[in-house]
Amino acid sequence: MTGSLTGITVVEFGQFVSVPFCGQLMADAGARVIKVEPPDGDSYRRTLQLAPLESRQFAIKNRGKESVALDLGHPDAAEVVDRLVGIADVVLVNMSPAAVARRGLDWATLSRRHPRLVLGLVSGYGTVGPDAGLPGMDVVLQAHSGLLAALGAEDGGVPRHSEVQVADYAGALLLLAGVSMALLARDRTGRGQQVDVSLLGAAMTMQNNQLSHVDAVDGWRAGFVAEELPRLRRQGAGRDTINAARAAHQTDKLTLTGHxxxxxxxxxxxxxxxxxxxxxxxxxxxxxxxxxxxxxxxxxxxxxxxxxxxxxxxxxxxxxxxxxxxxxxxxxxxxEVLADPHVEAEGLVADFDHPAIGRYRALGTPIRFGDTPSEPARPSPAFAAHTTAVLRELGLTAAEVDGLVRSGAAVHAVPGPTAVTDRTRSSA
CATH class of the missing domain: 3.30.1540.10 (formyl-coa transferase, domain 3)
Structure with missing residues (x-):
């Protein structure tokens, strides 16, 4: 049996969490995922390295992928990017809207040459509205959305952000759902489309139990936000006073029962x-x-x-x-959870033999299929391990690939057990 996304090619321009994790789930489901990394690698490669350019944070979000290293700002990289997009069914990007446009990865540019493409975008604040251009990370959007306060964890009276990246992972799952829907729509219409997910929207989705406004009982909010809250802040009111004033207006607030x-x-x-x-x-x-x-x-x-x-x-x-x-x-x-018998039986953890960091255990496949298995295929790729092979697949000659590497537009790995890149070796 093959996975539900077998035959689908994904080109990923993503770092950190949301796009890489979405790409990993697609790879588990059988998609070919080509990860385009910057010349110095995904930012997570250097987070508490276990081996050169290898970390647990990179390994648990990038399994089953191929690694191609390109400098997207280099003029010689533009043609390579266009060829990559040409073989893709899906392009995933998490950059600011300005960076997306600057790199030519916006829908208006890509759709002219690739009308069947599905473009999945993740940004902090989305692509429209007054805050669309602002940078955003998980902690920032948890704060902006109200999620940080809603979760209730505090340290010394200040809301505390844990290592649970709720907005990032919710964004990844929304992106996976949106891209899958767009692929289904393409089967009917023959046309691709843009799928846009914001971390702000993802953080708000996680608050759906509380996210409602009924005029008959919540009409106090407009006056509270416009008048009472600013007045309390001008008077130097603390968080407890402000929260008490807000609670006094909520006649039917959702509360956890005693059981x-x-x-x-x-x-x-x-x-x-x-x-x-x-x-x-x-x-x-x-x-x-x-x-x-x-x-x-x-x-x-x-x-x-x-x-x-x-x-x-x-x-x-x-x-x-x-x-x-x-x-x-x-x-x-x-x-305790990593060794839980039920977790193991359900396949929620999986073991990998990584050539650089050794054996490790990580999240398995949280989505189970009856006929089209979703299975972790192989560990995360060494940095730039597939640059040469993919560029040759795109029709470039060996001399052209070498020219891109010499110019700095691309980085490729040197064969060997540590997969040291040309750039790393020359600077050692």
């Missing part, structure tokens, strides 16, 4: 998700509370459950709650 949250236990913590009436009844029976009380005041229920659950271990509570089908789980760290 859908995390509780401490005698040796750790567990999450309890009794979200439906039947599970609430079963939870009430286990903890010895009348179900009417369990569905009562959330704060009272939370305190009562917290007092009870802390008296026994996580394993004891999980055994008892799962016996009556109440959703629950121990709060774990990744150290």
């Amino acid at each position: 859908y949250r995390v509780f401490g236990t005698a040796d750790g913590a567990i999450a309890v998700g009794a979200g439906s009436p039947p599970t609430q009844e079963r939870l009430a029976a286990v903890v010895g509370l009348p179900v009417e009380r369990l569905r009562g005041d959330p704060d009272v229920v939370r305190r009562r459950l917290a007092e009870l659950l802390v008296t026994r271990t996580s394993a004891e509570w999980i055994t008892e709650l799962r016996a009556v089908a109440v959703p629950c789980a121990e709060v774990r760290t990744l150290d």
Whole structure:
């Protein structure tokens, strides 16, 4: 059997997370993904290197790809880029809108010569609106979108950004969905199109439970934002005062119930998700509370459950709650999850033998197919390992490839166990 994207060629102009992770998922599904890196490599190659130009952050977002190194700002690279786009079904780019236009990777330029192309763009703020040209990274867009505050984690009263890059990965998944839809549309119409995803939109998507405005009950917002909030800030009000003023207006704000949250236990913590009436009844029976009380005041229920659950271990509570089908789980760290038997059985982790960094374990395939497997094929590529082969495939002669390397428009790897590039060797 072949993957659902077998026969699709993707050319990726992407660094960091959103576009590379989307490209990795497409490679898992059988697509050929040619990653175009700058002359000094993807930025993640130098993040806590395990070997020269190899890091875990690069390895876990770029498996199954080919690496071609080009200087997109070099005049001799433009023809190579056009030839690459010519063999592509999909081009993925995460640059600012200005950089996209400067490199000739915008839809207006590409579609004139390649009308069947699907162009997937990721940027911080999108391609329209007053902030479209601003640079943006995950932490910035989590802050701008309200997600950072909504997640609730704080350090000394300041919202804390963890290493969980929510906007980046949500953006990658939205891009994967959008590009897949565009490929389906192309099958019907014969025409490609641009797919535009912003990290701002991705961060807002993650807040969909709270992201609504009903005029009848939320009409206070306009006055609060335009008048009350600026006045409080002029008066020097702190975050607690401002949050209290905002909360006073919210007559139907969404709150977690006392039986859908995390509780401490005698040796750790567990999450309890009794979200439906039947599970609430079963939870009430286990903890010895009348179900009417369990569905009562959330704060009272939370305190009562917290007092009870802390008296026994996580394993004891999980055994008892799962016996009556109440959703629950121990709060774990990744150290435990990486070796979890169920995670292994579902293929959510995969092992790789990397020629430079050795054996490693990483995320497997989170999407499962019945007939068209999505499988991690091979580890991430060495820097510029495929430059020569791909350029020759595009019709360039060996002399032309050497000319591009001498001019600095391209970088290619020197054969050998460490895959040292010409540029690296000459500067050593």
